[in-house]
Amino acid sequence: MAVDTIVKGPSPTRRAPLRGRKRYRRSEVAWGAAFVAPAVVLFAVMGAYTVGYGFSLSFATWNGFTPNWRWVGLQNYADLLWNDPTYAPRVHTAARNTMWVMIAVPVLTVAVSFPLAVLLNSVRRLKTFLRSVYFLPQVTSGIAVYFAWMYVLQPDGAINLLLRSVGLGSLQQPQGFLGNPSTALPTLIVITVWSSVPVSMMLYLAGLQAVDPTLVEAARVDGAGTWHVTRHIIWPLLRPITAIIVLLALRDSLQGFQTFLIMTNGGPGNHTNVLGLETYKLAFLSQLDPTLGLSSALGWMLFVAALVLAAVNLRAMRRLT
Known part of the structure; x- marks a missing residue:
């Protein structure tokens, strides 16, 4: 007497909605990242520039008006x-x-x-x-x-x-x-x-x-x-x-x-x-x-x-x- 083996798995009708939800979520994330990216990039660039500029300035002398700095190393801290x-x-x-x-x-x-x-x-x-x-x-x-x-x-x-x-x-x-x-x-x-x-x-x-x-x-x-x-x-x-x-x-x-x-x-x-x-x-x-x-x-x-x-x-x- 033959015994039929039935392999259970997700049906195509169930798999399609899951794929659709994943695509929708990815689309939401992509659109959200696109809208937020300009502000994030601007903040990162200005923040990194400001921090780096201030850190470099701590090793120099400058009065804010002359075009060039004078590098002094750790002299300011001393x-x-x-x-x-x-x-x-x-x-x-x-x-x-x-x-x-x-x-x-x-x-x-x-x-x-x-x-x-x-x-x-x-x-x-x-x-x-x-x-x-x-x-x-x-x-x-x-x-x-x-x-x-x-x-x-x-x-x-x-x-x-x-x-x-x-x-x-x-x-x-x-x-x-x-x-x-x-x-x-x-x-x-x-x-x-x-x-x-x-x-x-x-x-x-x-x-x-x-x-x-x-x-x-x-x-x-x-x-x-x-x-x-x-x-x-x-x-x-x-x-x-x-x-x-x-x-x-x-x-x-x-x-x-x-x-x-x-x-x-x-x-x-x-x-x-x-x-x-x-x-x-x-x-x-x-x-x-x-x-x-x-x-x-x-x-x-x-x-x-x-x-x-x-x-x-x-x-x-x-x-x-």
């Missing part, structure tokens, strides 16, 4: 770090101020934004309104806010007036909080923290809403109070978010200089000069001096420092997770 008696002390002072900002801003940002997020997460009424109020500094024009702060911090500004009215006249600053060398940098640190708290608070708030409520309920059943729940359960779960907030604060502290430029321009007496501001001054405020190479070299040193901080933070985040 002048900034120790060799030049004019620029090296300024860079050292700016580095010291930047270090204080890099330490104070992340710590204060976390110390303010985390309790604020916990408080907002526990509020039952007017929660949306309070979130909008606390997030307002982030959506307000930066320059307008900085000028408002300058007006408040003047010798006859609102803060000195408030200190006098509450009997704390000994704390007022006759020179203004930005004119006194001992208070200028701490004041700018406070303003920087004030502007960075809204985003950090929102990140913490998103993390708090993602915490499993059963963990908190189990801890409360075991007799844990609010402080112990926050310290031993919520805070460890939000460590990755804290690492992100610290990295953002370090990046802004290392490379950001808008607040310092607008409010003090590094004064009084370079007491608020930071590395980002010094880079800007070398590039645009040295008139006809050939300092564009110095500015580029300092910018690349800041870039390397930012990469190192990002690598350290990434390794810390891997350990936390």
